[in-house]
Amino acid sequence: MAAPEGDQKQVVDQLPDRVYKYRSFSNRTIEMLVEDQLFYADPSTFNDPLDTRPTLKADVNAVALQEMLRTFVERRTTAELEAAANTIRYRGPKTVEHILRLGRQQAEKMLQEVAYNATNPDYEMENPDVFLLTNYVERELLRQYDKGLVSLSERWQSPLMWSHYGDQHRGLCIGYSVPGDVGDSLRKMNYGGSRLVQASAVAAMLRGDAGAQRLVDDLVLLQKAPDWSYECEWRLVGRRGPQDSPLEMEEITFGMRCDLAVKYAIVRALEGRQRPVSFYEMHEVEGTFDLRRRVLDVAELGVSLPRRARYYLGVFDQLPEIELPLQKATTSGDVQ
Known part of the structure; x- marks a missing residue:
């Protein structure tokens, strides 16, 4: 019998400098940011039923x-x-x-x-x-395979990702740098190929073959249809549920439709963070379908927010009342 595929030499992926998480704005997003956590999801909840x-x-x-x-x-x-x-x-x-x-x-x-x-x-x-x-x-x-997965991307400027996962540009994209000690928990997705797992490789895995274990892991956790390749996805593998992030949060980019109040709330929520975060906002490149980003003017957010609706009514509270002179009524018969 030929040697199982697990006996083949495995290629270790070169880790990216940064990875990105697209999110809609929600209570969980705020918790995730201020607690510096990531949610390791049950793969059975993913939107592609053939995934994993x-x-x-x-x-x-x-x-x-x-x-x-x-x-x-x-x-x-x-x-x-x-x-x-x-x-x-x-x-x-x-x-x-x-x-x-x-x-x-x-x-x-x-x-x-x-x-x-x-x-x-x-x-x-x-x-x-x-x-x-x-x-x-x-x-x-x-x-x-009872592990949880965190889906991340190499790209912050993907129009499809902003529409599918960034709440149609109403949300945000969080950028993380990848520390060297992340190791094998961050893995790159493979697109295309076969969904078949050779039983011989599984048998080798059960005998303790590390190469076979990685091969089977890749086929179970890291294989998707070619149509998903636009995501340029990497996955963190860990215990299911919210966990402390092994990545370093570096930046947040807000979508083109993101409300000013959402930007203000997130910027203020992360004030005083031990490692500061950079803030950006998306904008279009005029005449094209390309997306770019620019640095968010954080100081400008504080000019109009937080706002008090009755402020302009209160402006007149300290003014003395002014009596206007009565105008003498005239009739059509008055002499001008």
Whole structure:
């Protein structure tokens, strides 16, 4: 058998100097900015249903697939039971032995389920057992990817990104520099190619092959259709939910339709930050579809904001009342 693709040498992507996050304006955006956090999203919530949904290709026999399924189920069940035991503070060798035994039992139960279902005459194919095992292994493979993802871009001037993710220019784009210690958690997206994951690579991953692990990670987490290439996307991989940002926030660019009050609120919210942030605003290049940005005049924001609606009425409160002279009424018969 040929060596699995995971044995091939992996190419490490050159990290960009800066990456960008397009956002609409919301409470979460304000929290994200002032707390310097990023939200690692569940990939199942992404707008492309094929994103992070590869297909397993069975390039190994049924015995190898059975072993892969057994390993996946034992590891998953053991991890779930260990978490439950920690919650209720069960400890000791008997607890560990019990967990391992239950993990093996769960794996055997699933293998028996596959073998029974393979006898169903409705499966009009040559190897229904391989078909079912492939589906079960694929499902278990995806279940192990419980990480969250932060989608970022190399570009701040993309018209499509501003429209799709920047609330049609009513939002903003946050620029981050990439520290050297970010390491392998920031990964570049691949566009095009196949959604197939070779079972042989998954088997090598389960044996501890680091190259196979990276290959499978790339195919599961970092593969999208060519039509998405305009995003020039990079992804941070980490624990799901809001996390402290491993990147350094450097700049904020406001969209062409962003309200003055939104700009004011964000600029004031970040006043006194230990590392200052630069502010920009988008504008069009006259006669073209190109976008440019210019430095935001922060001082000008404070000229008219914050505004008090009754200010002009109060201006007259300190003035003395002035009695106007009465004008003598005239009639049409008066002599001029």
